[in-house]
Amino acid sequence: MLLQQVAAQAASHPLSGTVAEWLWLLPVLPLAGFVANGLLSLNSARLGPSDPNAPHHHPHSLAAADAPAISHAEQAGAVGDDHHAVKRHRWAGLTSIIGPGVLVASFLLALSIxxxxxxxxxxxxxxxxxxSWMPAGDLQIDAAFQLDQxxxxxxxxxxxxxxxxxxFSIGYMRDDPGYPRYFxxxxxxxxFMLVLVLGANYPVLFVGWEGVGLCSYLLIGYWFSEKANADAGKKAFIVNRIGDFGFLVAMFLLFANLGVLDFAGVNAKATELQAGGALVTAICLFMFLGCAGKSAQIPLYVWLPDAMAGPTPVSALIHAATMVTAGVYLIARSAxxxxxxxxxxxxxxxxxxVTAIFAATIGLKQWDIKKVLAYSTVSQLGYMFIGVGVGAYVSGVFHLVTHAxxxxxxxxxxxxxxxxxxxAYHRTHSHDDAQDMRNMGGLRRFMPVTWVLMWIATLAISGIPPFAGFFSKDEILGATFSRAQGSTLASATWLGIPGSSLLYAIYALGLISALLTAIYMTRLMLYTFHGPxxxxxxxxxxxxEAPWVMTGPLVVxxxxxxxxxxxxxxxxxxxLLGLGPSESLHHWLEPVVGGATARIAAGxxxxxVTLEEILIGAAIVIAIAGIAIAFARLKPARLVPKREARQEEGFERVLLNKYFVDEGYDRAIVNPTYAISRTVLWKGVDNGLxxxxLVNGSAAVARGFGWxxxxxxxxxxxxxxxxxxxxxxAVLGAFTLR
Amino acid sequence: MLAESLAISAVLFTIGVVGVLVHRNAIIIFMCVELMLTAVNLTFVAFSRFYGATGQVFVVFVMTVSAAEAAVGLAIIIAIFRHRQTVNLSDINLLKG
Structure with missing residues (x-):
């Protein structure tokens, strides 16, 4: 097998004998953390008061007494909910060391590698x-890790x-009764995420792929005693299954036609497939279905906004920085x-x-601060897919990193x-919505550090130079524009539409999304931190302001x-500026995606330089225009708290209700499924057949004989x-007459 | 000689079977069963004359067993009588499906 040949070469690989030999330890460290924290969380399950299933007691008196301001953190993520027991876990201290500790160790190891x-x-x-993981005839799958750029x-x-x-989670979650379970x-x-990115073949990647889905489910439904949270977890899980079906079919097709599933083998044999043929297109489209599920693209994006039911650090880690970018990684991996x-x-x-602009418009009218960010994430993921779609794999990955x-x-x-x-609401026994921006306003006076840092991030995502987002976003838009002017994509046709005009349209959509991004992010900042x-x-x-254990990571x-x-x-x-080596990431990733990029850019x-300057100028103007529009049009002073707010009307209402997509899916898919399950499967097959x-029939036969x-x-x-x-x-007669 | 013996025992056996079938009184049925056993014993003895002593050994067995059976059977009948004040089998039919 190809993998074994490669493995044989590994002895002479430049990295053999170096610290990279400790590659396996990268995922094993968090796994050990999981085992340790899991055992600690089991220990408390018998304790009673800290058990989330135990009868709830209202914690106000207790909370007022042991007053570290942070002591209600466990409720912060749950909308309008204060029915969680406030009880610090007996092993919280140990967990605070193990949980982040293994990650820091893993990061240091990654740095040295x-x-x-x-x-x-x-x-x-x-x-x-x-x-050897699955030796079955022609199917030879190894449990193997692969490290490349x-x-x-x-x-x-x-x-x-x-x-x-x-x-950050130490501060945010410390007083949650399920603290070790969370970690x-x-x-x-x-x-699982490290298994996903380190796997040397598609099945190992798939193990990580499913594993992160599982953890996403577990963490979205972390406060499972609220039905809405548990439902959100289920929704994420089920929607992702649809995508995984596509990924599996893509793997089957790959194996059936190439006979290999490891990346080295696929890359070596891929050119045997007819370029532009139906087979490779089918493989890629099925694989993209998987990516659309995991990375929340149309039509499978609906789970991500609901995933905000989980604790906020989970939204940051899983549903913004890492897991949802797995689809981008998969496409770059299969470049x-x-x-x-x-x-x-x-x-x-x-x-x-389309996802980028669609989600950005929804983000314009959301009031829940996390929902704005959720739709922003969907929109930015759309950007990454523009990048990897137009064959600018480096730009896609670059945006992935800066977006993280x-x-x-x-x-x-x-x-x-x-x-x-x-x-604040907890102390005053108020039941207002702590996530609704209409209830915020003027927070910069109370949280100056958070305010400054959030503005940095806002400028970054809006694409204002010299912040990180500007470079990555501009690169994607620039690559789209230059692909439109000449490449294998431009000369192809898509459903009869010439590729080059499509690419110009994509560029325009990207530019409008950038404008909308600047508007909704400035809106978020204005409503949250400015005004009265x-x-x-x-x-x-x-x-x-939050304690240093939370603001510290923010500063970094x-x-x-x-x-x-x-x-x-x-x-x-x-x-222009002379800032050091240019296009470092480009050179770094050259060995992995260089060939594929060149193939797409061919022609x-x-x-x-002039065109490039114009494109960059347009991007900057658009970003500044977005921020200016938001400042000019939005008046935080006129905003009223949520309970006094009027009903939205017209198109505003459509946006607030996310184009009624969830309702549409309910009508088109969920309710028919329920109906079929109820009438045919439940009443018909289960109750009837x-x-x-089968059950009552066989019983009746036995009863008849018994009667x-x-x-x-x-x-x-x-x-x-x-x-x-x-x-x-009779017997004697039978013997006699015989 | 053999034919006569077998004929007598057949007659005896039939009388026993008919007695069991037609009577309701437990004691009479019991005696009829004894009659059937006796008929069989007679057959054994008759055959033993032609085929060796094995038949006589069996007769001794049968008599021993029937003596034991008589003891147990009569004890049961007495116990039933004490409870029900009757030995009529038509009245003793609790054990039914």
Whole structure:
């Protein structure tokens, strides 16, 4: 097998014998954290008072007594809910060390591997084979990890941002009764996420893929005693299954036609597939269905906004920075396949562009601070898919990285806002919504650190130079424009539409989305931090900045959002400013996606400096225009608290209700499924066929025989004697006459 | 000689069977059963004259067993009589389905 040949080469690989040999330890550390925290959480399940299932007691008196401001953090994420028992877990201290500790250790190991890799100049991936997992005839699947430049980027993001979010969680979740359970799930998530990005073949990747889905489900429904939260978890799980079906079919097709499933083998054999043929297009489209599920693209995006039911750090880690970008990673990982199918690539880009603008418009009218960020995430994921769709794999991954920085920062900042709001409402026994922006306002006076950091993230996501988001977003838009001018995509047709006009349309959609992004993010900032405070007169006194354990990670993310763009500064900007090596990420990822990028870009030419300057200028103007529009049009002073707010009308109402997509899905899919399940499957098959015919039918037959037998037992000995005699005569007669 | 013996025992056996079938009184039925056993014993003895002593050994067995059976059977009948004040089998039919 190809993998074994590669493994044999590994002995002479530049990374063999270096710290990279400890690759396996990267995921094993969080796994150990999961086991330890899981055991700690089991320990408390018998304790009673800290058991979330135990009868709830209203915690106000207790809370007022042991007053660290942070002590209500466990409720901060749950909408309008204060029925969780406030009881610090007996092992909370130990968990605070183990949970984030394993992540920090993993990140340090990843860093040292990164430096080893930087010096090694490797061209082929470093593969570690552990054992043969599925040896079945032609199907040879190894449990193997593979380290290359792309996985390294992902590993650094996952462990780095993950470690920061773990540390933030110490402050946010410390007084939750299920604290060790929370960290156990979070550690398990990181384990699976690392398996996903380190797997050397599709099945191992799929294990991580399903594992992160499981952890996502567990953490969305973390406060499962609220039905809405449990339902949101189920929704995420079920919608993702639809995508996973596509991913599985793609794997089957790959195996049936290429006979291999490891990345090295697929990359080597992919060119055997007819470029632009139906087969490779089918494989890519099925694979993209999986990506659409995991990365929340139309039509499978509906689970992500609901996923905000989980604790806010979970939203930051899983539903913004890492897991939802797995689809982008998968396409970049399969770049060779996608580059062979212009139709599939165009589909990816179109879906990405439509999702980007669709979600951005919804984000304009949401009042829940986390919902705004959720739709923003969907929209930015759409951007990444534009990037990988137009064959700018590096740009897609670049946006993935910068997005991980600023979106994690936005979510964690929102977390500390919600935390402050919740504590204020809790102290005053108010039942107002702690996540509704209409109840906020003027928070910059109370939380100056969060305010500054959130503005950094907002400028980053809006695409204002020199913040991180500007460079990545601009690169995606620039790549789309230059692909439209000449590439294999531009010369292809998609459902009869010429590729180049489609690409121009995608560019326009991307530009409009960038405008909308700037508007809704500025709106969020204005309503949350500016204008008068609407929380309430007494509540105001309890608003406060979060403790250092929460603001610390925010500051680090703020710095990263500020300078993250330097990872891949375009040459043109560098010529202007001279900031050091340009396009570093591009060079770094060259061995992984260079060939695929070149294949897609074939026939095109590098845009002229003037054109590039115009494109960059347009992006900047658009971003500034968005912020200016928001400042000019939105008047936070006129806003009223949620309970006094008027009903939205017209198109505003359509946006607030997210285009009624959920209702549409209910009508079109969910309710018919219920109806069929109820009438056909339940009443018909289960009650009628199984219960009625098979179960009760066989019972009735047995009962009939029993009835006949019992009639024979008259209790009269005379009849028995007659029966014996008649029987003897019959038997003797039969023997005699035979 | 054998034919006569077998004929007598057949007659005896039939009388026993008919007695069991037509009577209701437990004591009479019991005696009829003894009659059937006796008929069988007679057959054994008759055959033993032609085929060796094995038949006589069986007769001793049968008599032993029937003595034991008589003891147990009569005890049961007495116990039933004490409870029900009757030994009429038509009245003793509790054990039915």
């Amino acid at each position: 990164f430096f080893a890799m930087k010096g090694a100049h490797m061209e082929t991936p470093f593969i570690q084979r552990y054992f 792309l996985s390294m980027v992902m590993v650094l993001v996952i462990t780095g941002v993950g470690a920061l979010i773990h540390i 156990a799930y979070l550690n398990l998530f990181v384990f 060779v396949l996608f580059s062979l199918s212009p139709v599939a690539s165009l589909t990816v880009a179109i879906v990405g562009a 920085f600023f979106k994690a920062l936005l979510f964690l900042g929102a977390g500390s806002v919600i935390h402050a709001m919740h504590v 405070n609407r929380t309430g007169a007494t509540e105001e006194g309890y608003l406060h 993310l703020g710095v990263l959002s500020l300078i993250g763009g330097w990872l891949n500064i375009p040459k043109i900007a560098n010529d 095109g030419h590098h845009p002229t 199984i219960d009625g015919f 006949v037998g019992s009639r024979l037992q008259t209790g009269s000995t005379g009849i028995y004697a007659w029966a014996v005699v008649v029987g003897v005569i």
